[in-house]
Amino acid sequence: SQTIHQWPATLVQPVGSPLSLECTVEGTSNPNLYWYRQAAGRGLQLLFYSVGIGQISSEVPQNLSASRPQDRQFILSSKKLLLSDSGFYLCALVSGGQIESEAFFGQGTRLTVV
Amino acid sequence: AQTVTQSQPEMSVQEAETVTLSCTYDTSESDYYLFWYKQPPSRQMILVIRQEAYKQQNATENRFSVNFQKAAKSFSLKISDSQLGDAAMYFCAHKDMRFGAGTRLTVKP
Numbered sequence: 725s726q727t728i729h730q731w732p733a734t735l736v737q738p739v740g741s742p743l744s745l746e747c748t749v750e751g752t753s754n755p756n757l758y759w760y761r762q763a764a765g766r767g768l769q770l771l772f773y774s775v776g777i778g779q780i781s782s783e784v785p786q787n788l789s790a791s792r793p794q795d796r797q798f799i800l801s802s803k804k805l806l807l808s809d810s811g812f813y814l815c816a817l818v819s820g821g822q823i824e825s826e827a828f829f830g831q832g833t834r835l836t837v838v
Numbered sequence: 839a840q841t842v843t844q845s846q847p848e849m850s851v852q853e854a855e856t857v858t859l860s861c862t863y864d865t866s867e868s869d870y871y872l873f874w875y876k877q878p879p880s881r882q883m884i885l886v887i888r889q890e891a892y893k894q895q896n897a898t899e900n901r902f903s904v905n906f907q908k909a910a911k912s913f914s915l916k917i918s919d920s921q922l923g924d925a926a927m928y929f930c931a932h933k934d935m936r937f938g939a940g941t942r943l944t945v946k947p
Contacts, residue, residue, distance in 0.1 A: 760937075766939065767844075767937055824871045824890065827931075827935060
């Protein structure tokens with residue numbers, strides 16, 4: 725079965741520091757991968773998605789970037805964090821390329837920028 | 839890109855009663871799927887139900903069912919016999935992984 729691992733669960737970083745959140749996938753190959761940000765009690769904002777190694781699409785231009793160095797690895801990064809980058813970050817996968825395929829989500833990372 | 843709209847930020851239901859959560863969407867595609875996901879306090883997202891646009895029959899999963907109106911681009915979720923464990927954020931989503939703003943459901947004992 726497909727599983728998605730996301731870490732760390734909680735992160736507190738100072739303003740101006742770099743960021744690297746990692747998401748890895750097991751049990752499937754060539755999935756579509758997604759990064760979301762969720763403000764407290766709010767909806768899911770799609771940040772980036774990837775349909776393959778090295779292929780990144782950005783939904784919202786901002787202080788973040790994403791990379792997919794391996795088929796089952798998706799990384800969210802920032803060179804200098806802003807206070808507004810605080811939030812709950814979720815990684816998700818959809819496998820098989822079928823339109824009926826459900827998404828599987830990681831457990832999320834709560835990022836607080838101080 | 840598709841858009842998904844949930845116009846109810848919060849809803850409340852009495853335990854054992856029925857509640858309906860609304861969702862509308864916009865798409866130019868003819869064949870697609872729509873999904874409802876649940877996010878409990880643990881924040882782990884899980885699939886509740888999915889509906890194929892070509893199917894006229896509304897999807898049903900135990901106490902959860904949808905009212906899919908393709909022409910109106912409406913996709914509402916009905917929860918029957920509400921239980922305390924149903925309390926969560928509910929998100930409507932198009933197959934392209936764009937989500938609505940969510941509806942927070944409170945279940946009163």
